[in-house]
Amino acid sequence: MPKVSLWDLPDLPQNQLPPHLQLQKTRVVCNNDAPTNVRSTENITYSGAYAAIGVDNSLRLDEFRKNFKVKVIKLSEEDMEFDLIGIDASIANAFRRILISEVPTMAIEKVLVANSSTVVQDEVLAHRLGLIPIKVDPRLFDYMSENDVPNEKNTIVFKLDFKCERKSGERRTVYSHDLKWLPFGSEYVLSTENSSDPTSKPKTYTSFTSSQDSLPEFSNNPITVTPGIIISKLAPGQEIELEAHAVKGLGKTHAKWSPVATAWYRMLPEVVLLQDIEDEDAQKLVNKCPVNVFDIEDVGKGVKRATVARPRACTLCRECIREPGWEEKVALRRVKDHFIFTIESTGALPPEVLFSEAVKILEDKCESVITELS
Amino acid sequence: MEHGSYQDQSASTFSLADEDHTLANSLRFALNQDPRVAVCGYSIPHPSEALVNIRVQTTGDPAKEVLKDSCQDLMMICQHVRSTFDQAVADFKNIRGSESQ
Numbered sequence: 001m002p003k004v005s006l007w008d009l010p011d012l013p014q015n016q017l018p019p020h021l022q023l024q025k026t027r028v029v030c031n032n033d034a035p036t037n038v039r040s041t042e043n044i045t046y047s048g049a050y051a052a053i054g055v056d057n058s059l060r061l062d063e064f065r066k067n068f069k070v071k072v073i074k075l076s077e078e079d080m081e082f083d084l085i086g087i088d089a090s091i092a093n094a095f096r097r098i099l100i101s102e103v104p105t106m107a108i109e110k111v112l113v114a115n116s117s118t119v120v121q122d123e124v125l126a127h128r129l130g131l132i133p134i135k136v137d138p139r140l141f142d143y144m145s146e147n148d149v150p151n152e153k154n155t156i157v158f159k160l161d162f163k164c165e166r167k168s169g170e171r172r173t174v175y176s177h178d179l180k181w182l183p184f185g186s187e188y189v190l191s192t193e194n195s196s197d198p199t200s201k202p203k204t205y206t207s208f209t210s211s212q213d214s215l216p217e218f219s220n221n222p223i224t225v226t227p228g229i230i231i232s233k234l235a236p237g238q239e240i241e242l243e244a245h246a247v248k249g250l251g252k253t254h255a256k257w258s259p260v261a262t263a264w265y266r267m268l269p270e271v272v273l274l275q276d277i278e279d280e281d282a283q284k285l286v287n288k289c290p291v292n293v294f295d296i297e298d299v300g301k302g303v304k305r306a307t308v309a310r311p312r313a314c315t316l317c318r319e320c321i322r323e324p325g326w327e328e329k330v331a332l333r334r335v336k337d338h339f340i341f342t343i344e345s346t347g348a349l350p351p352e353v354l355f356s357e358a359v360k361i362l363e364d365k366c367e368s369v370i371t372e373l374s
Numbered sequence: 375m376e377h378g379s380y381q382d383q384s385a386s387t388f389s390l391a392d393e394d395h396t397l398a399n400s401l402r403f404a405l406n407q408d409p410r411v412a413v414c415g416y417s418i419p420h421p422s423e424a425l426v427n428i429r430v431q432t433t434g435d436p437a438k439e440v441l442k443d444s445c446q447d448l449m450m451i452c453q454h455v456r457s458t459f460d461q462a463v464a465d466f467k468n469i470r471g472s473e474s475q
Contacts (some may be wrong), residue, residue, distance in 0.1 A: 060407065061450055070462040075470075082462070084455075090399040091451065097396045116421060233419055352463045363452040365397045366445040369390060373376070373442055 006141060017111040028267065028334040031204040032321050035334075079344040080351040083268070086336065090188040092265055092339045098358040101251035105348045106134045106141060106156055107254075108244040112188055115241040120232045129244050130256045132176050133226045133346040133365075138259075139357075140217055144247045150186075151208040152215075155160075156223055157206060164234035172234050177227035179244065183213040206245065226347050256326055259354055261344040268338035269314035272331040273306065282306035285330070288319045289340075376438060383436035388428045394418065400424040404444040404451070410435050 023029075030037045067086040074081040084092060112127040118125070134156065144154035158179040164172045185193045185208030212218055232240065251258035271293055277285055278299075288296045295309035314332070321327045343351040378386025390397070398416040405414040405428075413431040430437040 003398075006428075061447060061454075064451060065454055068458060070455075070458045072462050072466040073464065075466055082459075087455070088403050090403040091448075091455075094396045094400045097394075102396070204403075352459075355459060358450050359456040359459070362397070362400065363449050363456075365393070366401075366449045366452070368440055369397070370445045372390075373388075373438055 020099045027270065029337055030316055030318070030332040030334065032318060032327055049074045058348075063159060065167050073340075073354065075352065077350060078347070079342065080355075081340065081342045084265075084339045084341060087337060088337065089339075092341070094266055094362055095355070096263050097342075098361050099260050099354060100258055101341065102361055103259045103261045103349075103357050104143075104248050104250055104356060105257045105346075106136055106138050106246045106248055108132065108134070108158070108360065109247045109249070110245040110247075111243075112186075112187065112243040115239060115245070117238045118232050118234055118240055119238075123241075125232060125242075128231055129179075130254070132179070132229055132231075133143075133244055133348060134223065135347045136223045137217070137349060138248050141248050143249075150245060150247075152185065152208040152210060152212050154247060155185075155206055156212070157186050158225070158244045158246065159187070160231075160240055160242050162234065162241075163239035164236050166237040169236055171236070174224050174231045174234060174240060175227065176229035176231055178231075181223045181226055183218065183222075184208060186243055186245070194230070205243070205269075207312065259348050260351075261346050263341070263343045265339040265341045267334035267336065268340060269311050269316060270335055271308045271311045271314055271320075271335040272333065273308060274331050275327065275329050277306040277329055278310050279304055281329075285320060288317060289314075290317060291315055294320075378437065381439070382394045384434055385431040386429075388430070388437075390426045390428065390440060392424050394424060395427045396405040398428060400448055401428060401441075401444060405430060405441070407447070408440060408444055410440055 064086065069083075069085040071083040071085070072080065073083065079174070097243045108126075108129045111122075111129055113122050116122055116125065116147050120128075136156065141156075144150065149155060159182050160174070160179050162172075162174050162178055186204040186206040189202040190203055190205060212223075234240070249257035282294075282296055282304050286292075286296055291310070291313045292309060293310050294316050296304045297307050299305045316332060316334075318332065320330050321332060341355075343354060345351045345354055349357070375389040375391075376386050377389065391468050395418070396472070402414055405411050409431050411430060412433050414429060416428045418426055428441070430441055432440050433467055
């Protein structure tokens with residue numbers, strides 16, 4: 001920076017940082033070797049950080065409410081992509097972590113195997129059954145603890161009854177859609193039953209007092225699992241006869257209870273051309289980028305200039321700054337408070353509901369801390 | 375659980391059980407935004423044990439109150455996020471519905 005007398009320095013607008021500090025505060029600069037300015041913990045997040053210059057660094061609630069935006073880019077039954085603008089990384093990460101591990105779902109936990117003559121071991125079969133997503137809203141069910149009796153409020157029972165006929169001579173595949181929902185509960189009778197009252201119904205492994213069918217949510221909408229998943233393959237003469245009980249749980253305990261296939265976010269890329277790039281260089285730049293971030297525009301007089309057309313598509317492969325000399329021409333940055341979230345749901349709940357639930361869970365955590373402190 | 379001194383209420387460490395980075399990092403961010411806070415940070419003594427120690431040192435106010443206020447702030451942030459998100463999803467669905475007609 002050229003030497004300027006103190007009196008000739010331009011006046012900064014009130015409550016705004018000089019541009020180089022603003023860059024340091026809000027952007028992650030991605031150089032050829034490594035990103036810089038990443039960790040916002042480097043002494044610039046606390047509210048008094050810029051007190052000496054007279055700039056208020058705090059993100060108080062009103063400011064947050066004014067600046068926070070959400071933009072939905074893509075929304076389908078299975079996945080969604082949306083932007084969260086104006087929020088800090090720690091909260092965005094908290095949402096991501098909660099989505100993966102703390103939003104409850106239903107998954108098969110206990111498998112009662114009556115007969116299995118397959119080559120697949122029982123425990124392997126049980127493990128595979130546990131990973132099958134169950135398409136039901138987990139908010140309709142309660143958790144089941146060890147001392148609880150399995151009843152219609154905390155268990156879903158499925159039956160798998162599959163036999164490969166000996167005379168057919170060819171192998172058959174057992175798919176997940178062969179699992180049948182039993183709304184009346186378990187059909188296997190408990191063996192330790194001294195029936196003193198022969199007219200009463202025999203006790204089974206679950207105690208459903210009423211059929212799950214009678215609940216309004218399920219009456220026309222039977223509980224299904226994701227179809228098309230191969231559970232096992234049977235050769236002629238082999239059969240499987242089992243019952244699977246599903247309970248509510250969290251992804252923290254076991255990944256089968258995770259409601260998302262995955263959920264991730266990335267910061268919005270910002271690509272800035274520091275110098276005018278023309279003609280040959282411009283064409284080289286456009287060819288270098290594998291995702292076509294750059295475009296050529298005709299400035300007139302036959303001069304071609306490169307522009308940044310699709311910065312959002314940038315995957316930060318750094319091809320454009322890999323060769324020496326290019327780092328002064330192209331600046332790759334990321335905006336620290338603009339997150340592009342992608343959520344892929346497994347089918348239990350639609351992705352927008354999942355995100356809403358995750359935010360609710362963070363609120364509940366704060367509330368429990370407050371009650372613990374009072 | 376608060377570990378502090380009865381004489382000086384402005385600095386203490388809070389041990390939260392069954393918590394991890396999810397809540398602790400967000401709380402640390404919320405605490406940093408409060409101008410009454412001089413120092414704040416969190417640590418996890420051992421990854422196998424779900425315990426978080428949050429240290430708060432303030433410029434005079436009792437640390438417990440400041441932590442409670444930051445929790446409230448975080449809750450307000452969450453509520454605002456949720457309402458903005460629901461609104462954005464509803465708008466998107468409306469636009470998509472009117473486009474397909």
